[in-house]
Amino acid sequence: MPQKIVKLTVKDVRFPTSLGQHGSDAMHTDPDYSVAYVVIETDGGMKGYGLTFTVGRGTEVVVCAVKALSGFVVGKTLEEIVGDFRGFYRLLTSDGQMRWIGPEKGVIQLATAAVLNAVWDLWARAEGKSPEQLVSCIDFRYITDALTEQEALDLLRKAQTGKTEREEQMLKEGYPAYTTSCAWLGYSDQQLTQLCTDALASGWSRFKVKVGAELEDDERRCRLIRQMIGPDKTLMMDANQRWDVGEAISWVTSLAPFRPLWIEEPTSPDDILGHATISKALAPLGIGVASGEQCHNRVMFKQFLQASALQFVQIDSCRLGSVNENLAVLLMAHKFQVPVCPHAGGVGLCELVQHLILFDYISVSADLNNRMCEYVDHLHEHFTSPVVIRNAHYLPPKDPGYSCEMLESSVETHQFPGGEVWANLLAKAPE
């Protein structure tokens, strides 16, 4: 029976993570991890859950944008949507009036991600998908000079070989992960040492440290973490867009003795040629450039790849236009032979992105070289099917759907500004 979507609700849900400096970096010094949380409902009583991640103030703007998009979803059947998913994607991203406030970037793209993530959740509960079906979800507009529909189909068909073995391998071993939880910028050295000791004891071998505010602090913290993890484990550094191009090169050169695998977001996320310059300058030091958590669409990723500006592609489940656009980027990255190491953490990003990276390994790249998925140990307890990490690997999710359904009680108490958590905090806040 066709399932008609009859309702879409969206809520502003925030967690006061800034109180403990969790998630802090050189540019976002006080993040309150938040989501615009979307639930769509069908007349048959089925529900789809979706979200997009933000860091506090401004979530209400994303909520408004989701409301502005809801008219495109409510009244449609799931079959109508997935029967022409490319067309539906365009309806959301290319509406003649709404596209002016994007197109395909900023708040409206975050809202698109939240809505489409909910649609994918609903669809994912239903069935498996063939290469043809997947390709039919991708909007190839603006990327055919890098990847055609036929090439995408060929890549997916080629990766059918060995798929079952890779699936079994993932079920047994899981997908390799790295942790960012030890070294947020606002953590003291003592906290860093303790968290690093715990992480090593739990089997973590890949670590990311925040840098970019003060060089001396960076040197001290990187020395500390390198000493703790030893010479053989992997270290990544993340500057969250703090530098100009020249500054990035000299700053990272000073940190080179600590042997980072990559420097993440060294400069503006929009500066493709700047990233290319930094990549070229750092290559002789064996340091790659990573970016993507604020790369707003497939067209930007295409250019980063064409310009050899990135050595690690960091897809994001909520920044790009949901699975549809992530599929395009995974396939382009594979064609350009650049490893994908997704951005995760936040609220629900690990839950969502585990699906994409498992898909990448099983159905696209068939490669684990230089690949790992970010993990941050926060806020998983608010989800009905939280990620499962075993020995620093993501174990494949077992429950149907896209894993971003939150506990009703968590949504209730963290709704901004009226939920209990915020009502209490705001009552205590100075005028």
Ligand SMILES: C[C@H](O)[C@@H](O)[C@@H](O)[C@H](O)C(=O)O
């Ligand atoms: C404000 C956030 O915590 C960011 O610092 C975070 O997403 C980070 O860039 C990361 O790579 O995990």
Ligand SMILES: [Mg+2]
């Ligand atoms: Mg980052």
